[in-house]
Amino acid sequence: MAFNLPKTDKKRVVIVGGGFGGLKLANKLRNSDFQVVLVDRNNYHQFPPLIYQIASAGIEPSSISFPFRKIFQKRDNFFFRMAEVRSVFPEQNILQTSIGKVRYDYLVLAAGTTTNFFGNKNVEEHAIPMKNVSEAMGLRNALLENFERALTCASETERQELLNVVIVGGGATGVEVAGALSEMKNHVLPKDYPDMPSSLMNIYLIEAGTRLLPAMSEQTSQHVLNYLRKMGVNVLLNKMVTDYDHHRVILKDGSQIATRTFIWVSGVAAEKITNLDGEHLGRGARIIVDEHNRVKGFDNIFSIGDQCIMPEGDPNYPGGHPQLAQVAIQQGKLLARNLKALEKGKSLKSFRYRNLGAMATVGRNRAVAEFSTMKMAGFWAWIMWLVVHLRSILGIRNKSIVLFNWVWNYFSYAQSLRFIVYARKAKEVVDRQARLASQHWGNDLNSKGVDAEE
């Protein structure tokens, strides 16, 4: 396989990852003098802030996903290639991917993060992560399957395991999924399963720290805690999950919770580029960059968004920025400007994050929001949450579908997309993926099995 890119005099910018940062950068390089190549393992951009609503059957996966090829239609000098990136060879300016090697003049690493299980292999094997659209669909299927099995299983013990849900991680994602599942318990279960008492479903939200939403103020954490407790979620603070065994989540204090729906949203680590390590990596395996998002030690390699950390350079964020969509978007925008400036021999602008605030929702009429010194909680924060998220989704069709689903769910008191659907891959695709997986395309530039670009 090969990239099959047309030869050109233009300098080539290769962007790894079409998330918030990579997509903004690619968009801002529209009409530039660069040949832009976007590489992503998926053929679509996704909108993580609403992923939890896929898991809770509130919205369709397609309404928060957008195909790259549609975004970049009718654009000269732009090329999308679906591939998995693993290694970079800076001396040769070559990137190694699952479909071959590609040469770059500028490389931008914007591959985001992956779920961090903190080295606990057993937890990794059994827990359900919720980092992207396909994992959220996996969670939705598991939840709904467990409800179905709870009706027909042989023992009370098994029924309780099937109906208990344990969510580990009290950040925004944990809080939002706990709220959505509590609404499902209160409004959907009694109607869908009249022959099974919904009170049997227990939702546990476990957080190792002293409070929920640690990135927000204590007052906001308290609001969210009150909301969730009122909604019947069992919130356990200062509790550390250490293992999972025989359908039991095991806590450090020795206690156990029976469950077959063990959701892990407790942390992230930067996506790995196999031969960038040691001196290049900071906290959470994030790639260390300077104030221009340039990777330490290289002239033409940059990293933006969740995958990088800027420990110095932005006086307001000593130690690095939070891993948020706005950081990635603002870095992508500035980097486009800086790459153009580099070509013209002009000086580069340093990155300064403009904090636009933070918000989270736990369900209908209940959200929290913080903007600089202003704090909001309740109905108006929820309205603001709806508006901000709706505005941020790509595409009018997607906005309309999400809005329709929200209105429908609001009045019907039910998430309506309660399907258990497993995708079946065509044999041709299965065989090709197996072939690619068996090829060696690791740290060795001369490795066999992957073709060179030209």
Ligand SMILES: Cc1cc2nc3c(=O)[nH]c(=O)nc-3n(C[C@H](O)[C@H](O)[C@H](O)COP(=O)(O)OP(=O)(O)OC[C@H]3O[C@@H](n4cnc5c(N)ncnc54)[C@H](O)[C@@H]3O)c2cc1C
């Ligand atoms: C469930 C959830 C909810 C969130 N809610 C919020 C919120 O409400 N507000 C907020 O500000 N932030 C939120 N975030 C964080 C926010 O989504 C991230 O900060 C943001 O997506 C980072 O953008 P990025 O461009 O760095 O990476 P991403 O948006 O993660 O994009 C990375 C891209 O790289 C691709 N990729 C990864 N590895 C490879 C590889 N090896 N080869 C090829 N392609 C690869 C991926 O397919 C993806 O398209 C949430 C995150 C999650 C997971």
